[in-house]
Amino acid sequence: MAPKLTLISHKLCPYVQRAVIALSEKGIPFERVDIDLANKPDWFRKISPLGKVPVLLVETEDGEAALFESNVICEYIEETQGGAKLHPQDALERAKHRAWMEFGSTILSELWGLETTGDPAIFESKRQAVAAKFARVEEALGPGPFFAGKDFSLVDAVFAPIFRYFDVFDQLTDLSVFADTPKVRAWREALAKRPSVRTAVGPDYPQLLHAFLVRHDAHLLKLAA
Numbered sequence: 207m208a209p210k211l212t213l214i215s216h217k218l219c220p221y222v223q224r225a226v227i228a229l230s231e232k233g234i235p236f237e238r239v240d241i242d243l244a245n246k247p248d249w250f251r252k253i254s255p256l257g258k259v260p261v262l263l264v265e266t267e268d269g270e271a272a273l274f275e276s277n278v279i280c281e282y283i284e285e286t287q288g289g290a291k292l293h294p295q296d297a298l299e300r301a302k303h304r305a306w307m308e309f310g311s312t313i314l315s316e317l318w319g320l321e322t323t324g325d326p327a328i329f330e331s332k333r334q335a336v337a338a339k340f341a342r343v344e345e346a347l348g349p350g351p352f353f354a355g356k357d358f359s360l361v362d363a364v365f366a367p368i369f370r371y372f373d374v375f376d377q378l379t380d381l382s383v384f385a386d387t388p389k390v391r392a393w394r395e396a397l398a399k400r401p402s403v404r405t406a407v408g409p410d411y412p413q414l415l416h417a418f419l420v421r422h423d424a425h426l427l428k429l430a431a
């Protein structure tokens with residue numbers, strides 16, 4: 207019998223969204239449980255060593271396992287679940303894909319830094335660092351529409367939430383990180399149309415994230431003014 211999958215989530219988390227996208231690309235049923243990260247329940251602290259979402263609970267006949275780290279969760283989903291293949295067959299290509307998935311996480315860490323600095327000079331240097339990373343992504347991209355061409359892959363699942371995040375960020379302040387990256391821009395547009403991406407972030411995501419950023423990062427409004 208297929209194991210029951212429960213994804214412990216937060217509505218705004220881009221790491222959660224990559225796992226949701228992978229599951230929905232494969233058409234795998236799962237339960238999603240959103241938690242309040244500002245007030246983490248004890249049961250969650252027990253299963254998440256870093257206190258972070260996502261955590262995937264895998265319930266088998268032998269018991270329950272809790273997997274953490276979004277890329278590891280995506281790999282587990284790819285290895286164990288049917289549906290569309292989200293990794294290349296070739297080991298070298300697969301390794302390259304994994305490297306770009308890691309790169310996506312590095313961009314996200316850089317973005318968190320962008321949010322939390324109130325200093326315009328630090329903001330600008332971080333903005334440039336993010337732009338430089340997208341310039342490297344531009345070099346890696348082929349003709350599209352997806353990272354590896356016509357087939358959607360886990361690299362797409364990782365970058366789609368990053369782009370959705372930028373959709374909201376762009377409304378607050380002009381980051382201009384895609385000015386010189388036409389292939390990245392086309393990729394971003396293709397991903398935004400993908401049904402799995404639209405479902406994963408939810409229709410209320412832009413409003414919720416906008417409100418979150420404004421509430422937690424009032425300096426962004428100053429920068430945008």
Ligand SMILES: N[C@@H](CCC(=O)N[C@@H](CS)C(=O)NCC(=O)O)C(=O)O
Pocket residue numbers: 216218219220221243256257258259260274275276277311
């Ligand atoms: N490396 C982790 C990062 C996950 C992460 O940073 N999740 C954030 C939400 S987007 C979180 O749970 N933060 C809560 C905290 O750090 O207290 C992954 O890829 O799963």
